[in-house]
Every structure is written in C-alpha cells, then in structure tokens.
Amino acid sequence: MSDSTHTPEACDLLIEAGYVVPVEPHAVVLEDHAVAVDGGRIVAVLPRGEARARFAPRQSVSRPQAALIPGLVNAHTHNPMTLLRGIADDLPLMTWLREHIWPVEAAVIGPEFVADGTTLGIAEMLRGGTTCANENYFFADVQAAVYKQHGFRARVGSVIIDFPSAWAKSDDEYFARAGELHDQWRGDPLIGTAFAPHAPYTVSDANFERVRMLSDQLEVPVHLHTHETAQEISDSLKLHGQRPLARLERLGLVNDRLIAVHMTQLTEGEIQLCAERGVHVVHCPESNLKLASGFCPACALVRAGVNLAIGTDGCASNNDLDMFSESRTAAILAKAVAQDATALDAATTLRAATLGGARALGFGEEVGSIEPGKQADLACVDLSALETQPLHHVLSQLVYAAGRHQVSDVWIAGQPKLVQRELVGMDEAAIVANARQWRDRIRSSRA
Template sequence: MTPIDTLILARRVVPVAGPTRVLEDHAVAVRHGHIEAVLPAAEARERFEAVEVVELDDHVLLPGFINAHTHAAMNLMRGIANDMPLMPWLTEHIWPIESAFMSPGFVAEGTDLAMAEMLRSGTTCFNDMYFFPDVVAERVDAAGMRAAVGMIVIDFPTVWAANAAEYLDKGLAVRDAWRGHERITPVFAPHAPYTVSDEPLEKIRTYADEMDLRVHMHVHETAFEVNDALEKTGERPLARLDRLGLLTPNFLAVHMTQLTDDEIDHCARTGVHVLHSPESNLKLASGLCPVQRLIDAGVNVALGTDGAASNNDLDMIGEMRTAAFSGKLAGAQPDAAAVSADTALEMATLGGARALGLDEITGSIEPGKAADLCAVDLSAIETAPMFDPVAAVVYNASRERVTDTWVAGRRLLADRRLTTLDEAQLLDTAARWRDTLAGHARQPAARRSSE
C-alpha cells in the first residue's frame, strides 16, 4: 500500500473540473499538501495507507472557495454604517474611522477575525486589498490560509504611506519579502480610478508587465463614478484604464455594474477578469453586474464578498446564491437559466483561481493540485430531499453546514473547530473593537410609513 498523509472518503465529490460533474462514493488522497489521487472509495482503501482517514458519509467534498475580493481587516467595522450609498458611506464614515484608528494592530486583528469567518464557511483563499499588506501576509502565513495580498495604492496620504510613490515602494518591498511563498501571492491593488492618478497607474502597468503580477482595482462600481469621470474628463473610467495600457489578462476589475455592450466585448478581447460582489453591490444600491452577458462574451467572472463593512459577511455560500438569483434579472430580459448553480460554483472556485493566476494550483479537485478543500454536510432537514448536490449547496445549504476546511492538505477547520485560530480570543477582540468604535456607528433614522 502507498503511504499518504490523509485519505478523505466522501459520499459525493464535486471536482468542478473534468468530465464528471459529481463523483459518488469517492475519495481524495492527499500527500505532502497536494492531491495524490481522486478515485472510488473502495479502491482507495485498498491502495493507500493514510496517517489520517476522514469519513464524510453525508457530505459533499468541494474545492475550497476562493473569495476573489476582500478588505479583510474591515471585519472590525462590520455594520458600522448601514443603509447608505457608496460615496457617503466611504467619505462620511469609513475613511474617517480608518484615519483615526488604522494601525498594524487593527489590520492584524481584523484579518484574523476575517480568516476565521472565511475558514468556517469553506473559503481557503482570498484576494485582499487593504492597508499594511505586510501585516496581512504575516497573519495569512500564521493561520495557514492562501491569499493574494494587495499592494494598496492611493493618491492621498494614510498611516501606511504619504503618497503614491511611497505606496509603490512599500508594496514592492512586500512583494520582495514574500516572493516565492507557497501560499502568498502579491498583487498590485490601486484602489479605484477616482483615487489613483495617471502617473502611478502607468508605473503599476510597467511593474505588472515586468513582474507578471495581477492588478486588482474597483472599476465602474456605480453610475456616479462613471458620470463623474465623464463630466470631469470626457472619458469613462474603463476607457482611461485602457488608454493607460492596464486592460490585459493581468487586470482584475471589481464590481463592473455599469457596462456597455462594447465594453463587455472589449473586456473579452483584452482578457480582463471581472470580480463580482453581488451582495455588497445590492446593499449599497450600486447596481447589478451583467454576469451572464460577460460569461457569454468569454470573460472570466470570479466571485467575492467585498468587505464585511459593506456586505456584512464573508459567506461565499450565501454569495453564490445571491449571484445566481440576481444574475437571472441582470440581463436585458429576465432569464431563469442565467447564472446557474453550476456557474455560481465555478465562479466561487475555479473562476477565482483563474483570475488570480492560480488555476494550476487550486480551484478544482484534480491530481497534482493543492489539497484546498471544504466539506459541506447535506444531511440536514434544510437540504432534504437532496436530488442534486451542486444545487443543494448553492440554493439550500448555509455556511453553518461546512464542517471541514483544508488548505494545502492542512485541516484548518475540523468538525467546525478552528485549528490555527483561537475562537474565544477572536470574540474578545471583536468585543474590544466594538467598544472602541461604538461612538462612530451610524444609527439610521426610522423611515416613516407612507400610509
């Protein structure tokens, strides 16, 4: 028998890639952090001798979810300012709080809280955009997760950097410090067209081309953003980014709720990836991304939650359901077949891996890939009777049904218990920050009935 580290026996395995949609009574063999084989359970028992055997009799085993757009440390501001549009939310609440309280400690504790939430909902990898990316990388390394760590760039000064040049210098130092790490990938993260001027964007394009790094940016998030740019410059933000040479297969455009048919076609031609955050877009009333039109045009669409301050959770199972449901109404005509359950699952796994340039490493259950996996228990009343495990996960399950999460073969969630993060300590941390920030929380005025 062949010695391996872990043998996971599952009632159902959904590989996402490959010829078979659902594998019944299969096993995944894990050795040195990678998938050694995917094969029938009976054959696996005869072929492998494992240090640990995990039996998932009522579960579906999936690739770990890839949260393609986060601001992880903003978990400490969950619900701080609700029920308002993007720009007032940012300028009147979020940015002032960040100006007053941002620090390495804030980012470390907020990122730990976010990672715990993500692991408990089956997420194995996230793409982050926030201050102190050096601290984010350190916390990711300690927790054992996988992440694309954003080298943030903004024109105006913050506690992290005084100007765009310093943001770039500090970001490149982060890239040098973590280059070659097995689970951490640096990416450029200019915030948005309205916060980053041409000169730093041109430098980012040059560096990204030279270093083959992704560029992660909010684009066409709201109609206000597009109309404001048109009034000030006569140019739509996406056209400006194209003029600056940024629209390439390395470009990750977040939100994209305001798109013309020509812009969709141009994204397909240039290889741009779109990172869809439906719940944040709905909560802030920013708009609906035309997901099915993008996919039909050949654009890779990934799924992300955005930050917990605007969502207000990091639940990728919930995000899949919202993406599927809202996607059926986001086209020119309602279409119940748009953004199917399978499409939503692919967006949350392999689509995210493609966007981050990690599709040879993660995003599907295939031999040779990292053992980034999650198990969802489908034995509950809420998923019974169960005819289709993919639909059951996307349309019926909740994140509370996730029992186990592995990253690179390491079990970071075991029977709903975090193994590298201290839940009690995190709850104490959250309570302390709640007390610190309580005076800044916006309580919306009650809206009178029209009757």
C-alpha cells in the same frame, strides 16, 4: 501480480465523501469517491473501494453524508474591515465612504487593527469553507504575515491611492511599500502579491502608468474597483472625457492581469473588450445591492467568455464573508438581470466561486478544482441536515439551499483548518473577545 501481494501506497490523508464535486470537469458529481492527499497535494480522485485498496493513509476522514468541494475563493475582500461590520449601514457608496468609513479608519487604523481584523476574517472564512482570499487594504505587510501565520492562502494587494494614509504619505512611499511587499513574499507557496490601485476616481493617470509598468515587469496582477456606480462613470466622463474602462485601456491596463471588481456599468462593447483581453471580473452582488451601486451583467460576461469570479467585498458593506450566500445571490440576481432563468446555473456559479476565483488571482494552476497535482485546498459540506433534504441534485443543493453552517471540515494544502466545525489552531473565544474590545475603542474614537 495478484492483489494479495499488492503493497498499498502510503499517503498523508484519505478523505472519503458521499459526493466529490471536482469543478473540473464541469458540472460533474462523483458519488462515493475519495481524495488522496500527500505532501499537501492531491494525488488521486477515485471510487472509495478502489481508494481503500490502493492507499494506506496516515489519516482517514469519512464523510458519507457530505459533498467535498474545492475550497471557496473569495476574490475581493477587505478583511481588516471585519472590525467595522455594521458601523454605517443603509447609505450610498460615496456618503458611506467619505462621511463614515474613511473618518473611522483615520482614527483607528494601524498594524494592530489590521492584524486583528484579518485574524477575525480568516476565522470567519474558514468556518464558511473559504480557503483563499484576494485582499485589498492598507498595511499589506501585516496582512500577509497574518495570513501566513494561519496557513491561509491569499493574494495580498498593496493599496495605491492619491492621498496620504497611515500606511503611506506620498505616491513614492506607496510604490516603495508595494515593492518591498513583492520582494518579501516572492515565491511563497501560500502568499502572492498584487497592486491594488483603489479606483479610477482616486488614482491619477501617472500612478496608473506606474502600476502598469511594474505589473508588466513583475508579472503581478492589478486588483481594482472599477465601473462600480453610475456616478463613477459620469464623473470620469466629466474629468477625463472617457469612461473608466476606456481610460484604463488608454493607459495599457486592460489585460489578463487586471482583476476588475464590481463592473456594474458595462456596455456590450466593454464586455467584448474584457473577453478579448482576458480581463477577470469579480462579481460582488450583495455589496452592490446593499449600496445600490448597480447590477453586474454576470451572465453576459460568462457567455462572452470572460472569467467570472465571486467576492464578498468587505464586512463594512456586505456585512459578512459568506461565500455560500454570495454565490446564491449571484446566481439568482444573474437570472433577473438577464431575464433568463437559465442564466448562471448552479454548476457555473460554483465554478465562479472556486476555479474562477483561483484563475482571477493567478492561482488557477494550484487550486480551485479537485484534480491530481493540485494543492489540497478542500471543504466538506454536510448535506444531511433537514434544510438540504431530500437530496435530488448535489450542485443545486450546494448553491441554492446549503449554508455556511453546514461546512464541517476544511483543509489548506492538506493541513486541517476546521475539523467537525472546530477551528484548528485558532482560539475562537479570544477572537470574539478581541473584536468586542475593538468595538469599544471605535465607539470611544467617535464620541
């Protein structure tokens, strides 16, 4: 059959880019390529000329100066805390938590605070090329509804903690709420759930055992801050006679459903255990640096075969949701910690910020790379600005030079969320005005 009789295939969207960075296969950059999307999924990745001949898209987007990357996955967030950005800085973790964050939360936390903070977080993440978040905060039901409303992909964790909060008054109530959340969102294409026991120092053995039993039964992840500070380790040795990871191992939680966040205090044996058990580690370098919590041995983890993801942590301790900045810090810090300039190279870092995060969240079959069959969660990064010129190496430029302000377009499941820097379906001025009224409310609560 000759080309003259060829009928082009219909598709919803064709995105042409100067560079397509699929992440899988590793370290590949495809020049002058296009990604065809239909029904929210990627149907083909192919050279631009071939794409134009093969497809008749309902919409075309051409970004010849841009790199098209998988949407970034922020693998550890507390997004309602965007409303606490900058409220208590330059303090160590326990002082920051006990004397500042927890008292403010006690005064203002509720469904409205959580909904408004999550909305601000979604807008900030979209403007920075992030399309998926691993969420860990109170009122998980409200967060899930807000993420769904804005078509944003999220794994929403139900907090389990050994003291009463505005969310739940007792152990049984925390677990009941977690069960309700799971039942409500089971099978949703955008929203997944997790158990989020806060940390080894705020959760009892009995509650960890309940989490393990339910995680096994429901096959949902466990999202946990652990090995965050040296004090956490010494306190655990005094209280339990074991380091936190050994205690979690005794309780049956060290497995491929564990999303272990921070992990700044690790022995070689603990790194090996994580590799053997398929534990996912989320590296939050900027929060760890700012709180002087320690250094995650990211390079050693990757070289041992541990799946590494990257997260920003919450805006109260970072103070932003900027995955470009976070990835750059992760790469540079890894080199200093390993005393090896080859540690966590640009391609490996971008992989941690995309596919590594997706796999940690249990979404690796759906997102995290630009491959046919996967959901079209994509971000376009304009590399034409003088700050990213001349362009010798696309992956290096993305990790070491590009900034979130260069993200031009974002799609989630093929739906446009950011078009040439403009948010779609979100009122930026109203979000800013709302954040300001929360500042005033928080200020008056502290007076």
